[in-house]
Amino acid sequence: MDDATGHPAFSPTERSRVRRRPQRARYDEAAVFEVLDAGLMAHVGYVIDGQPFVTPTAYWREGRRLYWHGAAASRMLRVVGEGAPVCVTVSFLDGLIVGRTGITHSLNYRSVMAFGRARIVEDAEAKRAAMDAFIDRLYAGRPLKLRPTTDEELARIVLVEMEIEEASAKTRRSDGSDLVAEEGWAAWCGVLPVETRIGAPLPAPAMAGERPASADLAPYAEGAPLDAALAEASRAAASGRLEA
């Protein structure tokens, strides 16, 4: 459904409605997808016999669907793939907010909580296509350059997909200008940004020291912010699909 401005949005229920600081929350697809497409590692929450588990795992998004995968032996994928309720959270720590009182110390962050039920993608060709789509989403065009996945390799993977039923995005991004300093106290106050970037590439021995030069790896140039690289790669992959 659409939100008040006519844009596609998720419909929050009690499960996903943000109670604390609702002014920082959004439910529209644009806000939710922006966070999801800038990330690579999600924290998947699930329940076994009343006990919660939170497993960090790589994920990707297509439309309103999230995908993640793992080994056939994975307990998480077995439970999650049976349709148990799942919460997938993606978050970024963007800065330390340093105040002059204990209570004003805080963090800059972006986060999304997405709720749904997952199912295992059983069909071998659908699974193969989705795994290629994951590589393509990260490194646009790369699947064509890889030795194709064998049936045996494919059988060792369990892939799940989850339709997002509800999701909320929450962000705080202070550049320091909104920080009120307690008068009469001298401690430095402001924001210490946290930046996650690509480092110097480490070639495998077969590369004989060669650095990555192909278009599929271009977004991940040394020094590139990871979130921007992932978002750029996602757009490049989508553009490639449109051209194909």
Next chain:
Amino acid sequence: MDDATGHPAFSPTERSRVRRRPQRARYDEAAVFEVLDAGLMAHVGYVIDGQPFVTPTAYWREGRRLYWHGAAASRMLRVVGEGAPVCVTVSFLDGLIVGRTGITHSLNYRSVMAFGRARIVEDAEAKRAAMDAFIDRLYAGRPLKLRPTTDEELARIVLVEMEIEEASAKTRRSDGSDLVAEEGWAAWCGVLPVETRIGAPLPAPAMAGERPASADLAPYAEGAPLDAALAEASRAAASGRLEA
């Protein structure tokens, strides 16, 4: 209890024993604490009426106890504070492993899953001391430089502590040298490291552009890796406590 080498360690049950790639798992305090002390944001998993929730939140460690806090209105803290089972996961994405087959693409990571039950710290003075300990853990010596927390501010916070019952650490850290390249395929393969660092400080307006210069903020110098800064700050705080 101790592990086979005589070092303090957690005792895994079915809940925390790592099934996938057990050679990457450790249960000793040193390995678990190293990951926990390098982090600031945890993902807390809990269950309400069978539905899992995963909330990102700042945390800190003292001995085998984890602490986190939030607003008195927080649903997470209400549920968690009643002693419901909790899974606290801390993870770092350290690199993208880029192969010549789909299945060899992977990630470098460090992660800890910690299990326990939390309780609310009700006593006002214990709560005040713990909140100061959190600031001190991040910025050693800083609590003495801050306008003290008022009773009213303290009442707006809910603080929980969780004794870690079980925990496991899991890491993968490839520098590319262990990557076997599929022969006959030319695609670049290796590791693209991911680095999380402190950016250029953003002073609050009251600071008139002044950069942080005090010892409590020294670990967070521009360009410092966040994980190393947090670990260094933690050691500085522990050393200050010993001296006091």
